[in-house]
Amino acid sequence: MIPRTIFSAEHEEFRKNARRFFNEEIVPHREAWEAQQHIDRKMWNRAGELGFLCVTMPEEYGGAGVDRLFSVVLMEEQSYAGDSGSGFSLHSDIVANYINNFGNAEQKMKWLPKMATGELVSAIAMTEPGTGSDLQAVRTTAVEDGDDYIVNGSKIFITNGYLCDLAVVVVKTGNSGEGSKDISLLVIEADRPGFSKGKPLKKVGMHAQDTCELFFENVRVPKTNLLGKLGMGFVMLMQELAWERLMIAITSIAGAEAALQQTMEYTRGRKVFGKPVSAYQNTRFKLAEMKAELAIGRVFVDRCLEMVLKKKLGVDDAATAKYWCSDLMGKVIDQCVQLHGGYGFMMDYPIARAYIDCRAQRIYGGTNEIMKELIARTM
Numbered sequence: 001m002i003p004r005t006i007f008s009a010e011h012e013e014f015r016k017n018a019r020r021f022f023n024e025e026i027v028p029h030r031e032a033w034e035a036q037q038h039i040d041r042k043m044w045n046r047a048g049e050l051g052f053l054c055v056t057m058p059e060e061y062g063g064a065g066v067d068r069l070f071s072v073v074l075m076e077e078q079s080y081a082g083d084s085g086s087g088f089s090l091h092s093d094i095v096a097n098y099i100n101n102f103g104n105a106e107q108k109m110k111w112l113p114k115m116a117t118g119e120l121v122s123a124i125a126m127t128e129p130g131t132g133s134d135l136q137a138v139r140t141t142a143v144e145d146g147d148d149y150i151v152n153g154s155k156i157f158i159t160n161g162y163l164c165d166l167a168v169v170v171v172k173t174g175n176s177g178e179g180s181k182d183i184s185l186l187v188i189e190a191d192r193p194g195f196s197k198g199k200p201l202k203k204v205g206m207h208a209q210d211t212c213e214l215f216f217e218n219v220r221v222p223k224t225n226l227l228g229k230l231g232m233g234f235v236m237l238m239q240e241l242a243w244e245r246l247m248i249a250i251t252s253i254a255g256a257e258a259a260l261q262q263t264m265e266y267t268r269g270r271k272v273f274g275k276p277v278s279a280y281q282n283t284r285f286k287l288a289e290m291k292a293e294l295a296i297g298r299v300f301v302d303r304c305l306e307m308v309l310k311k312k313l314g315v316d317d318a319a320t321a322k323y324w325c326s327d328l329m330g331k332v333i334d335q336c337v338q339l340h341g342g343y344g345f346m347m348d349y350p351i352a353r354a355y356i357d358c359r360a361q362r363i364y365g366g367t368n369e370i371m372k373e374l375i376a377r378t379m
């Protein structure tokens with residue numbers, strides 16, 4: 001097996017703590033959280049207390065100032081534990097990055113330290129009922145009124161939406177007709193009058209992850225909440241999207257590796273016609289194919305991570321990783337369900353949960369069709 005070379009002893013030490021946290025403090029609550037369709041609010045404070053939120057943020061803003069591989073460790077351990085409920089990485093590795101990269105010192109001081117402790121839960125609200133893939137077509141407006149903007153519109157499928165205390169919202173601030181120039185990013189706190197939330201949406205999988213609609217009705221937001229420059233929202237989004245897509249590739253490989261491990265164990269224990277399922281050539285070939293494909297995916301993702309550390313990951317490489325690894329995850333988990341027989345369709349078995357949870361990986365973060373568009377544009 002090709003060894004992984006990107007992690008140091010410090011990362012591995014951090015991994016042990018992260019593994020303990022997910023297995024002992026998250027997994028036991030999974031069913032209860034699936035029933036209520038969100039994790040307990042206090043788990044955010046607990047994750048913050050343990051130093052698992054916003055780790056890559058500068059220390060002056062409450063983070064640990066460490067490299068993104070620490071975030072990768074958290075994402076992988078969450079996937080190995082089969083936790084699809086906590087939206088920690090979206091909060092720490094997407095929303096916090098927008099505030100840190102594009103916010104001014106005052107904005108960073110106001111929001112980041114509280115995000116690092118879990119006092120503030122954050123979301124990113126791009127998608128609308130009328131538009132998802134075509135981000136430039138958003139219709140939520142922010143109209144100037146003195147020192148404020150008045151925001152009207154709605155967002156859908158927003159991860160952490162139900163529990164969020166603030167959201168980075170993609171708004172339309174102009175009418176130039178050149179889509180991208182009319183878009184800005186506005187931080188909107190959830191307690192502003194006119195900001196309301198729908199009930200968590202009933203999804204096919206990821207039942208413990210809170211995903212909901214957000215509504216804005218004449219919400220007055222001070223101009224001081226604008227992130228970066230007016231009309232530069234699209235450019236800011238593009239800058240971070242490569243990393244966000246790689247995050248999906250990282251969790252796809254880790255989730256599929258976990259599924260393969262579970263399937264190896266299951267097929268060794270289950271006997272059919274007097275022999276373990278793992279003794280049949282079909283099983284051995286399927287397991288071998290999955291191992292080979294995951295090894296190839298893993299090496300590609302780790303190379304992309306090296307590029308991330310050098311700040312050189314290309315849009316097309318991130319799109320390649322996102323599309324190929326999430327497709328692979330779907331294929332691997334589907335085959336793993338098959339090797340479990342009927343038990344693979346029963347929710348008591350982790351593979352069944354993995355099956356329903358993994359489907360969204362091909363949809364969010366930009367659908368895999370959009371990923372192929374991005375790759376094709378570079379050819």
Ligand SMILES: Cc1cc2nc3c(=O)[nH]c(=O)nc-3n(C[C@H](O)[C@H](O)[C@H](O)COP(=O)(O)OP(=O)(O)OC[C@H]3O[C@@H](n4cnc5c(N)ncnc54)[C@H](O)[C@@H]3O)c2cc1C
Pocket residue numbers: 123124125126127130131132133134156157158159160203206211360363364365366367368369370373
């Ligand atoms: C569980 C979950 C969590 C999510 N979390 C968030 C979140 O936190 N924040 C947020 O803003 N959004 C979030 N989303 C939304 C997600 O990013 C969108 O659903 C996704 O971008 C697709 O948009 P859409 O649903 O409007 O599909 P559409 O854009 O309507 O796409 C429909 C189909 O058309 C295809 N298509 C679209 N354009 C093209 C094209 N140019 N060429 C070929 N095919 C095309 C798509 O690939 C897809 O198959 C989440 C979604 C899910 C399911």
